[in-house]
Every structure is written in structure tokens, then in C-alpha cells.
Amino acid sequence: MAKKKKPIIRLRCDVCKEINYYTRKSHDATTEGKKLELKKFCTNCRKHTLHKEAKK
Numbered sequence: 001m002a003k004k005k006k007p008i009i010r011l012r013c014d015v016c017k018e019i020n021y022y023t024r025k026s027h028d029a030t031t032e033g034k035k036l037e038l039k040k041f042c043t044n045c046r047k048h049t050l051h052k053e054a055k056k
């Protein structure tokens with residue numbers, strides 16, 4: 001069984017630029033071509049900040 005590899009997305013805090021989360025992008029028509037932006041807790045900033053998809 002050959003599993004399709006999904007790209008791993010790194011989520012970077014927009015405030016301190018630390019990469020705090022790793023996720024996998026789902027091949028969804030609604031997310032296709034869009035940059036991921038999520039409100040996540042940053043341990044560095046010690047608060048919820050906007051995390052954006054970081055490119056390699």
C-alpha cells in the first residue's frame with residue numbers, strides 16, 4: 001500500500017518568528033493555494049499569537 005506523502009507545514013509565530021507547530025496540510029479545495037494562518041499559543045511570547053505557514 002503506497003501512502004501519499006503530505007507536505008509538513010511549519011507554523012511560525014508572527015511576533016517572535018519561532019516555529020512552534022508542525023502540521024500537515026490537507027488537500028482540501030478550500031485551503032488549496034492559501035497560506036495557513038492560525039491563532040496558537042506561543043510558549044516564547046507566553047500568549048496566543050498569529051502563526052503563519054513558514055516556507056522552507
Ligand SMILES: [Zn+2]
Pocket residue numbers: 013014015016017018042043044045046049
Ligand atoms: Zn512568539
